[in-house]
Every structure is written in structure tokens, then in C-alpha cells.
Amino acid sequence: AGDAAAGETKIGACAACHGTDGKATGPIYPNLAGQNAPYLESALKAYREGQRGGGMSAIMAPQAAALSDQDIADIAAYFSSLTP
Amino acid sequence: AGDAAAGETKIGACAACHGTDGKATGPIYPNLAGQNAPYLESALKAYREGQRGGGMSAIMAPQAAALSDQDIADIAAYFSSLTP
Incomplete structure (x- = not known):
């Protein structure tokens, strides 16, 4: 299973577009905060x-x-x- | 530009997995409530x-x-x- 605390240390590159808070930095990128983990895994x-x-x-x-x-x-x- | 009221009449099939409220009916589907419209258009x-x-x-x-x-x-x- 995924470990959110470990994940927080791995999102440096992701945050540029998706934000450290999971709120996209631009409208063409998806917000990820509160998204379903199985879906995110499937997409990645x-x-x-x-x-x-x-x-x-x-x-x-x-x-x-x-x-x-x-x-x-x-x-x-x-x-x-994260809270959406 | 998109018309949300018109969109509400077009989401019958979508709602089966994404919910009429944009909250996915199963964890393998993404929640869509409050997602960025340009991203949703790009994905569709x-x-x-x-x-x-x-x-x-x-x-x-x-x-x-x-x-x-x-x-x-x-x-x-x-x-x-929709509110996430």
C-alpha cells in the first residue's frame, strides 16, 4: 500500500504543476488533492x-x-x- | 465556452462512474467535482x-x-x- 508520508518526500517534480497542496498551478493541469489513490496509480x-x-x-x-x-x-x- | 447547465443534461452516462455530484462511485474512477475545466476538456x-x-x-x-x-x-x- 502507499505511504503518504513517504509520498510527500517524492513529489518535488509533481508540485511544479500539481502544487504541493494538490491544487494545480495552472488550469490545464488536474487538481490532485483528494483524488482517488487507485485512480492516480492507474493514471501514473x-x-x-x-x-x-x-x-x-x-x-x-x-x-x-x-x-x-x-x-x-x-x-x-x-x-x-490532501483536502480538495 | 462551456455551459454548466447544458452540461448537467449531458452527463447521464458519466454519472454511472463519476457520480452526478462528481464524486466517483468507485475508487478506480477519478472524482471530477471541482476539477479544472481546461484539463477535463483536454482529457476528454x-x-x-x-x-x-x-x-x-x-x-x-x-x-x-x-x-x-x-x-x-x-x-x-x-x-x-461542483464542490469537491
């Missing part, structure tokens, strides 16, 4: 596997490629734990 | 153009394929207008 894995194109995938795919399954679970747990 | 168009695979794309792609740009803008405006 789809980017990592190169299954998600379009939108901001050119940014997301290389970001996700660097993440392990545990990293993804921790990051998802962190953003999911 | 990526599904419609077949650019998004993985995750629940097998369900989302045919749903999005039936939507016009105005439908997408209205649906995005509706979900974005």
Missing part, C-alpha cells in the same frame, strides 16, 4: 507504460518513467490524503 | 482522439467518441462547477 502507470498520449503526456511520461510501483503508490497516497 | 479530447489508452480507456474512448466539442466544453464546465 498508464503514463509510465506509454499508454497515455495527448494532453500533457509529453511531460508526464518521462516523469512517470522514473517511478517505481512503490513510488507511485506513495505519491498517490499523498495526493489522495 | 485525448480519449476521443484515441490518444489515451490504459486505465479505463476501453470505457472512456467510446463515451468520448460520441461527444462534440461543445458537449465536451459543457460537461467539463458542469463537473468543474
Whole structure:
């Protein structure tokens, strides 16, 4: 399972667009605060596997490629734990 | 621009997984309430153009394929207008 505290230490790059509080820094990026962790894991894995194109995938795919399954679970747990 | 009132009349299929209130009916689906409308439009168009695979794309792609740009803008405006 994901560890939100560990996730908080892994979101440095994510925060540039999604905010440390999970509130997107621009309207073309999704807010992640309070999002469902299983969905976030599914989305990150789809980017990592190169299954998600379009939108901001050119940014997301290389970001996700660097993440392990545990990293993804921790990051998802962190953003999911935030208040929308 | 999107019309949230018109969007409310177009989310019948969406609500099965995303809820009429934008709160997902299952953890593998994303909550959409209060999500950024430009992001929602971008995601729906990526599904419609077949650019998004993985995750629940097998369900989302045919749903999005039936939507016009105005439908997408209205649906995005509706979900974005909801309180997370």
C-alpha cells in the first residue's frame, strides 16, 4: 500500500504543476488533492507504460518513467490524503 | 465556452462512474467535482482522439467518441462547477 508520508518526500517534480497542496498551478493541469489513490496509480502507470498520449503526456511520461510501483503508490497516497 | 447547465443534461452516462455530484462511485474512477475545466476538456479530447489508452480507456474512448466539442466544453464546465 502507499505511504503518504513517504509520498510527500517524492513529489518535488509533481508540485511544479500539481502544487504541493494538490491544487494545480495552472488550469490545464488536474487538481490532485483528494483524488482517488487507485485512480492516480492507474493514471501514473498508464503514463509510465506509454499508454497515455495527448494532453500533457509529453511531460508526464518521462516523469512517470522514473517511478517505481512503490513510488507511485506513495505519491498517490499523498495526493489522495490532501483536502480538495 | 462551456455551459454548466447544458452540461448537467449531458452527463447521464458519466454519472454511472463519476457520480452526478462528481464524486466517483468507485475508487478506480477519478472524482471530477471541482476539477479544472481546461484539463477535463483536454482529457476528454485525448480519449476521443484515441490518444489515451490504459486505465479505463476501453470505457472512456467510446463515451468520448460520441461527444462534440461543445458537449465536451459543457460537461467539463458542469463537473468543474461542483464542490469537491
